Amino acid sequence: MVDLSKPLAFRMAPKTLEEYVGQEHVLGKDKILYRTIMADRLSSIILWGPPGCGKTSLARVISHTTKYKFTRINAVTAGINDIKNAITEASNLLLNPSGKCILFIDEIHRFNKLQQDALLPFVENGTVILIGATTENPYFEVNKALISRSMVVRLEPLSLENVYTVLKRSLTAPEGLGSYKIKIKDDTLRKIAEVANGDVRTALNGLEVAVLTTKVNAEGYIEITPEIAANCVQNRKAIFDKNGDSHYDNISAFIKSMRGSDADAAIFYLARALNGGEDPMFLARRIVIAAAEDVGMANPNALVIANNAMQAVHMVGMPEARIILAEAAVYVAESPKSNASYLAIDKALGDVKNKDTGDVPMHIRNAPAEGMEQFGYHAGYKYPHDYPGHVVEQQYLPDKMLGTKYYVPDENVKPIV
Numbered sequence: 001m002v003d004l005s006k007p008l009a010f011r012m013a014p015k016t017l018e019e020y021v022g023q024e025h026v027l028g029k030d031k032i033l034y035r036t037i038m039a040d041r042l043s044s045i046i047l048w049g050p051p052g053c054g055k056t057s058l059a060r061v062i063s064h065t066t067k068y069k070f071t072r073i074n075a076v077t078a079g080i081n082d083i084k085n086a087i088t089e090a091s092n093l094l095l096n097p098s099g100k101c102i103l104f105i106d107e108i109h110r111f112n113k114l115q116q117d118a119l120l121p122f123v124e125n126g127t128v129i130l131i132g133a134t135t136e137n138p139y140f141e142v143n144k145a146l147i148s149r150s151m152v153v154r155l156e157p158l159s160l161e162n163v164y165t166v167l168k169r170s171l172t173a174p175e176g177l178g179s180y181k182i183k184i185k186d187d188t189l190r191k192i193a194e195v196a197n198g199d200v201r202t203a204l205n206g207l208e209v210a211v212l213t214t215k216v217n218a219e220g221y222i223e224i225t226p227e228i229a230a231n232c233v234q235n236r237k238a239i240f241d242k243n244g245d246s247h248y249d250n251i252s253a254f255i256k257s258m259r260g261s262d263a264d265a266a267i268f269y270l271a272r273a274l275n276g277g278e279d280p281m282f283l284a285r286r287i288v289i290a291a292a293e294d295v296g297m298a299n300p301n302a303l304v305i306a307n308n309a310m311q312a313v314h315m316v317g318m319p320e321a322r323i324i325l326a327e328a329a330v331y332v333a334e335s336p337k338s339n340a341s342y343l344a345i346d347k348a349l350g351d352v353k354n355k356d357t358g359d360v361p362m363h364i365r366n367a368p369a370e371g372m373e374q375f376g377y378h379a380g381y382k383y384p385h386d387y388p389g390h391v392v393e394q395q396y397l398p399d400k401m402l403g404t405k406y407y408v409p410d411e412n413v414k415p416i417v
Contacts, residue, residue, distance in 0.1 A: 004179070008208040009201045011175045012166060013057045015064050021200075022054055022162040023155055033153060040066050044123055044130040044137045046108070046147065049155030052199030055133040058155075059104045062131065069101040073108040075403075080118050087122050101128060108132035116143045123149050137248075157198025164193040166200050177211055183222040191226065195233045206233035247278070253343055254329075255286060259294040263333040270329050280321045282309035287328045291335075298338035298412035305331050329355035336412040344406040351401070358398030 004011070014020040017027065017037060026033045036042050042062065047055040063070035071086045083103075090101035103119075105111070122128040123146065130150060134141060138152055167189050170176035189207075196203035210224045210232040217223055250273055257265035273283055284306075292307035309328035313321040351357055367377035382392045397404060 007205065008170060008176060009204040012170050012173065012204060013060050015061065017061055017065070019229045020054065020057065021165050022158040023058070024272070025156070026153055027058075033151075037065055040068075040129075042066065042129055042144075043101070044128075044150040046130075046132045046134065046142060046150045046152045046157060048134055048136075048138050048152060050157050050198065051135055052196070052201040052203075053155045054200070055158055056106060057154060059106075059131050059133060062102065063104070066102055068129065069096045071101050071105065072106070075105055075107045075115075078105075080115055083115070083118050087127060090127055100113040100126065102131060103128045104131045104133070106133050106145055107135075109134040109136040109138070113143060116146055120145055120149075128186045152157060158200050159198070160190070160193050163196055163198065163200050163203045164190055167193055167203055170204060170207065177208070180211055181216075181221045182211060182224065183221045184229075185226075188224060188226050188229050192229050192233050202233070211271055247276075250276070250278075251283075251286060254283075255290055258287070258290045258329060258333045259337065261333055261337065262328045266329045267326055270325055274318075275324055276324075280313050280318055280325060283325055284313045284328070285323075287325065287332055290332050291328075292337060293342045294337050295332055295335045296341045296413075297409065298336040298414075302332055302335045338410050338412045340407060340409050346407070348406050351404070354399060358400030360396050360398060363394070364396060 017034065020027060025031070028034060033045075047058060059072070063072075067258055069090055071089070073082050073086065086101060087101050089102075090096050108116075109295070119128065119130060120143075123130050130146070132138070132142065132146075132150070138147060171182055171184070172178050192206050192210075193203050196206070206229070207224075210228050214222050214224060214228055227317055250269055254266060254269035254273065257263075257269055270283065274280070287309055288303070288306040291302040295302040306328050309324050312324045316324065362376040363378065363380040365377045367373050373379055381395050384390050384392050386392075395402070
């Protein structure tokens, strides 16, 4: 008996691998994950992917496939006692003759180090087969010890066709919307799938809202028009989390696009960040850094433009700050590039940290107190402005560093006149 009070996304969750849609790169019939699930030979895995890509659904499929006891907990509400209780039940041979259990931990990244450490001995000895699900990069958020004992599986956002397939199936499935008489054009259904941007849960929720809030027409049908669909799923879901892994991916792409002189890509990633709620001042600071690191002496004015833009963003704020950021990002992207100054300071820092670089030459030291000259301070210093062109040859580097070159201008750096 289907409980229609449950959300459509829950009711449409697959029960078998044959019903599962998407993730062919890890669940194709020749792939190791498919074979291990079907053979019930699963080892501990971490499922990593964006919301709505099928992590929990895959865990449910495993729960219907395995012969082992299956226990699910959510890291948001669970604690060490919940872990201990699951282990105790798994170890009770009367309740669980296999002596093993599959422990599914949703949002495992929310467990602290102590909670994650509590799992280690039981994952190690095989009492627990861990399935962890996370939207965050597990290499940052999950203990290295757990990672080393697990297979990390990267799940991708579902394709438009994947989401459309699930929506289409839900219209006729008894556990879905099959009890309703629904009229909806394929183009409208595809639009709902497109707006969901790979998140099948968002798509199903939108379709369910459309069906439940639309009156039956004179012909006895619930007709979902493009206008109704647009009202139920109003904005395209952004694959961006300003506090999550996608934040780092997006800002990396933004910086690399400016460095690579692709203004269109830079504007795209800037828009993606702003749409996702990124702090405009954070973006402004990245543009300033790119102006110094990547444009450098090939166009020193880029740093002036970027710094002025940062100040303007601070004063103006959103939404107008988007224009200032766009102008600065385009200027940096379109500028000639040179990282000569960046390489110079890093090389010098490396020498200062790792070498005996010697002492500052005596003639370029100050002699602020009377009597210091007799010890050689400032003795023999040549004041450049006393010489033609305001330049004079003399030693500036310590004796031990003589001949060292740090700043090596490249072909994009024009002589300063």
